[in-house]
């Protein structure tokens with residue numbers, strides 16, 4: 001049986017490589033791998049030929065809920081941005097804290113964290129707040145290469161930040177571990193690592209621009225913009241989330257997708273500027289399409305790999321690896337799997353890994369939190385390099401991709417160490433989970 | 438001209454893809470639709486005295502996919518009462534097969550058996566995206582084979598949706614994963630007007646309260662790599678009976694099923710809440726189901742039925758499984774046989790301690806019988822059964 005599964009795996013890898021070589025997108029390449037895997041499996045009747053299409057279609061629904069949350073949250077953030085809210089906040093930070101560098105850096109970091117934390121996608125952070133924050137960082141005298149590095153690392157952390165961490169959601173769903181109690185095990189390391197990153201990469205001031213000039217250069221904000229207009233939509237969103245936790249048996253279940261939609265509607269109503277919602281949302285969905293397609297295809301791939309036994313084989317390999325070797329391998333395997341398969345890496349390698357770590361007595365929730373700090377790093381690695389490329393684009397850095405990536409190595413190593421230590425000492429960190437609940 | 442030709446070529450490719458995609462979706466959609474609406478003939482045996490709907494006890498599920506059949510097997514003599522729940526998790530099918538064995542064969546001499554064979558009916562009509570299950574499995578019988586749906590752990594989102602961002606358990610307010618709002622082993626004790634699955638568990642609680650049920654047995658299956666497997670999970674009040682059952686089946690029938698205490702801090706589970714919210718003694722039975730393990734070969738019907746897998750075998754030799762495992766795998770006969778014997782033994786232990794609430798039944802096979810004859814041996818041919826004795830579910 002091992003040979004049979006090995007052949008199917010080889011066919012999938014070959015199909016993926018061939019498609020990449022023919023310059024197909026990462027989503028299409030994964031789709032080809034899934035279809036080829038299903039066809040190869042059918043030769044052995046695993047799955048039976050008549051079931052291949054059913055498996056592909058069924059698998060495409062695996063992350064439907066995540067896709068809905070992702071879409072509605074991103075449209076919500078796009079409305080806030082379009083109304084001038086983001087520019088307003090960034091402008092205020094520069095105006096008030098231009099000379100208090102520590103606070104200015106800290107606040108800008110938090111601004112990048114918010115959209116990604118709410119949506120689970122670092123790309124949303126970059127698309128929504130990336131440009132004004134990059135501008136502000138530039139005015140603080142940080143060169144573009146370091147700005148790109150800050151954006152990349154902090155956007156990655158934002159994706160790992162609670163409440164929505166898609167890697168942790170995939171791992172929890174796949175291992176039947178409740179997706180609860182992640183607030184502190186994720187929130188604390190993300191904040192500390194974020195602070196370290198902005199200070200390490202952003203402390204040195206290399207510019208000499210004065211405040212007045214800076215404020216003149218920043219994008220205009222609609223005159224009627226004010227703090228309450230920015231904050232109200234967020235208050236409504238968190239209000240809905242908190243209301244269900246305080247009065248769970250009296251509040252109807254809305255679900256995150258509807259909660260983001262309601263918050264988006266409020267943002268639309270309080271916007272000082274008229275927003276063409278249909279145009280804005282269709283543009284947003286267009287930008288999101290590659291990410292959504294990835295989620296759809298990852299589900300298909302996961303289903304085919306399970307039905308053919310490939311997932312079992314990989315899982316078996318993970319469980320059979322000696323522990324020390326496994327941890328050393330993880331430092332490389334996790335980011336590389338993200339770079340090749342994006343969320344597929346978490347599903348295929350992460351799920352068996354968590355089962356295993358859980359069975360040897362580690363605390364699954366903390367271990368998931370620790371590992372999910374490592375996955376976003378892979379978004380800077382080719383072939384996808386999704387967040388890395390966006391960071392370079394948004395910051396306007398003109399050098400080569402590798403010179404940008406080299407700039408990130410210190411935070412990269414620190415994040416890796418923190419993540420692995422969290423896994424190793426997860427049993428002792430379980431108080432973080434308890435305090436979250 | 439060239440540009441136009443390129444355009445039209447692109448359109449042809451796009452159109453072909455759309456047509457192809459529509460064909461795939463229709464085919465797969467048809468297969469999934471048929472699965473959701475596939476009816477299994479359930480045959481009422483000599484012991485069945487009435488069949489009612491769960492909605493009689495929980496009106497909030499009337500007319501929904503969550504409503505399901507409740508079989509009453511009332512003895513001629515008054516005695517104790519037992520409730521058996523199967524397919525709480527519809528992807529652990531040994532439970533359903535055991536329940537049908539009781540429904541088709543049991544003769545009740547004293548007391549009452551109440552059996553809900555497809556407790557989470559919605560989950561039994563759901564699939565598990567991403568996990569590549571087969572849609573059906575068939576059990577060989579003397580007269581052909583009996584076909585069943587393979588279900589999912591959770592109710593279908595078609596019946597209960599959306600999920601909250603986090604599920605707040607009623608009434609303890611413990612935070613559970615959003616998925617567990619559709620998991621009928623997390624929604625106990627439930628509410629009359631809560632989310633659909635809380636209404637399902639509420640219906641079962643109402644049966645236990647209104648009918649004064651003495652014992653409740655919730656039948657499951659668990660991975661061989663999961664520590665809580667091949668066991669009877671029991672809270673403090675059921676502990677004595679569980680221990681006696683374990684010892685008796687071990688000495689008389691030579692199979693293991695150890696006792697696990699029900700954790701008091703983890704809410705929503707049947708073995709926790711039933712005991713706390715009714716006078717019933719709850720037990721939850723787990724038998725190993727290798728099919729659900731992560732490191733297995735292809736997810737085939739064979740694996741589901743015989744439980745043989747080379748990866749698990751190799752891991753077993755390295756001491757990574759929680760149950761003994763060899764080339765024989767862990768067959769469906771073994772699992773169903775264990776469930777039969779453990780259930781019968783719990784009844785007899787309870788009856789010994791409470792003679793006025795005795796439950797005495799006969800004609801149900803025990804472990805050795807099921808192992809020898811197979812599960813299908815005990816199922817009757819629906820074509821040769823009086824139509825009034827067939828319930829489709």
Ligand SMILES: [Zn+2]
Pocket residue numbers: 525526529622657658
């Ligand atoms: Zn179960």
